Amino acid sequence: MPKVLGTPPSPRFAHSAVLLEGGRILIYGGRATTAKGDIWFLEVNTPFVRIQSKLLNMDVVAWSKGVTGNAPQPVVICGPSGVGKGTLIGKLMKDFPDKFGFSVSHTTRSPREKEQDGVHYHFTTRHIMEKEIMERKFLESADVHGNLYGTSWAAVDAVTDSGKTCILDIDVQGAQSVKKSSLDAVFVFIKPPYPEEEQLEKRLRGRGTESEEQIQKRLRNAKAELERAKDATLFDHILVNAKLDEAYESLKVCCHVYVSCNYDAAANEFVQEARSGHSASLIGSKVLICGGITASASSIALGDIAILDLSNISGGAPGTTRGLNWVLTNSKSNGIGNYCTQHPPGSLSQNHKLVSPSSSERLVAGDLSSTRAANGFTR
Numbered sequence: 001m002p003k004v005l006g007t008p009p010s011p012r013f014a015h016s017a018v019l020l021e022g023g024r025i026l027i028y029g030g031r032a033t034t035a036k037g038d039i040w041f042l043e044v045n046t047p048f049v050r051i052q053s054k055l056l057n058m059d060v061v062a063w064s065k066g067v068t069g070n071a072p073q074p075v076v077i078c079g080p081s082g083v084g085k086g087t088l089i090g091k092l093m094k095d096f097p098d099k100f101g102f103s104v105s106h107t108t109r110s111p112r113e114k115e116q117d118g119v120h121y122h123f124t125t126r127h128i129m130e131k132e133i134m135e136r137k138f139l140e141s142a143d144v145h146g147n148l149y150g151t152s153w154a155a156v157d158a159v160t161d162s163g164k165t166c167i168l169d170i171d172v173q174g175a176q177s178v179k180k181s182s183l184d185a186v187f188v189f190i191k192p193p194y195p196e197e198e199q200l201e202k203r204l205r206g207r208g209t210e211s212e213e214q215i216q217k218r219l220r221n222a223k224a225e226l227e228r229a230k231d232a233t234l235f236d237h238i239l240v241n242a243k244l245d246e247a248y249e250s251l252k253v254c255c256h257v258y259v260s261c262n263y264d265a266a267a268n269e270f271v272q273e274a275r276s277g278h279s280a281s282l283i284g285s286k287v288l289i290c291g292g293i294t295a296s297a298s299s300i301a302l303g304d305i306a307i308l309d310l311s312n313i314s315g316g317a318p319g320t321t322r323g324l325n326w327v328l329t330n331s332k333s334n335g336i337g338n339y340c341t342q343h344p345p346g347s348l349s350q351n352h353k354l355v356s357p358s359s360s361e362r363l364v365a366g367d368l369s370s371t372r373a374a375n376g377f378t379r
């Protein structure tokens with residue numbers, strides 16, 4: 001049995017599985033315990049899976065959830081202790097609660113006075129965390145200032161599942177690990193103004209949360225972090241947190257606050273309502289979904305044909321596979337039966353006919369858009 005990484009979808013039946021190029025299997029629909037969120041990718045031979053497999057010396061597969069449109073890239077925020085990461089992230093969360101979600105890390109350090117378990121960190125013990133690292137519950141972990149810190153798969157999945165931009169506050173070692181994964185994040189490093197160490201010391205002392213020994217340790221590590229940040233291949237943006245308001249404005253730009261994403265939640269929900277008894281066929285980089293029934297009141301799928309365009313997908317495990325695009329069609333006026341290439345035996349489908357050979361041939365030719373145009377399909 002291979003090691004399974006990531007958060008798997010809920011159990012389902014009458015779904016379809018389509019083998020894609022690039023070492024992924026697409027899982028669509030089916031009847032599940034929950035009706036929504038129903039495009040998943042099981043990665044069996046992607047670069048991420050190959051690296052994990054080498055590290056673990058065993059077969060590995062990884063789950064990644066599919067989202068439509070150019071859903072926002074996660075943002076990894078790094079910087080030495082005391083630079084103001086927590087302050088800036090806190091502002092972002094407060095001002096845009098619907099847009100951003102914080103990836104809550106695990107740590108073995110003790111909570112500070114105002115820190116809440118499950119909100120700022122999941123506070124745990126070294127023994128438990130080491131065991132969970134062995135069980136591959138973390139997509140990255142590192143020893144920082146004498147304690148273990150790590151980002152669990154569940155922490156990132158919890159945010160990305162809600163359609164929000166995932167913000168990670170991790171150290172440079174963690175950022176290097178994430179860079180090697182297919183999380184496809186934006187990397188931001190926050191620097192203090194000059195003189196750097198003096199400013200950090202002032203802020204750390206002003207925060208008043210660390211012992212003298214901890215302050216000294218953090219200042220020593222800050223030097224190394226600032227050195228590592230010079231790695232030009234790692235960070236997309238370097239911000240100086242001199243004046244808080246100005247740094248915050250720059251961070252908002254890095255976190256795409258001003259960019260409107262075409263993440264189409266409505267289209268997602270419409271097509272993702274779980275259908276059982278549909279058929280799914282791969283044609284080039286598009287998957288044709290045909291027929292099936294839903295669990296909703298009407299019990300019949302609203303749009304009988306849907307085309308899932310995978311030509312612009314990015315990301316992948318850990319986290320989400322983004323960039324899926326639905327082409328929605330309404331079968332009733334357009335002769336759905338002509339567009340089914342396969343149909344699973346015993347299907348529950350109630351409102352479409354099986355394929356006719358001649359129309360199959362047309363589809364295999366692969367030009368769905370012109371076929372659609374010729375038949376007057378609308379999006």
Ligand SMILES: Nc1nc2c(ncn2[C@@H]2O[C@H](COP(=O)(O)OP(=O)(O)O)[C@@H](O)[C@H]2O)c(=O)[nH]1
Nearest residue numbers: 081082105141142144149150151169170171174
């Ligand atoms: N690699 C890694 N680093 C983390 C994680 N969570 C927090 N860190 C980093 O650990 C360091 C110490 O964090 P913390 O104890 O909150 O102290 P602070 O930086 O002084 O506020 C910071 O550089 C954080 O960015 C994580 O999940 N993974």
Ligand SMILES: Nc1ncnc2c1ncn2[C@@H]1O[C@H](COP(=O)(O)OP(=O)(O)O)[C@@H](O)[C@H]1O
Nearest residue numbers: 081082083084085086087203207241242243244
């Ligand atoms: N631009 C700034 N100017 C002055 N003090 C700041 C600024 N940004 C943050 N601080 C203060 O510095 C201290 C450390 O900030 P914090 O957000 O806890 O840093 P980090 O999370 O990077 O360790 C806090 O007391 C915070 O109020």
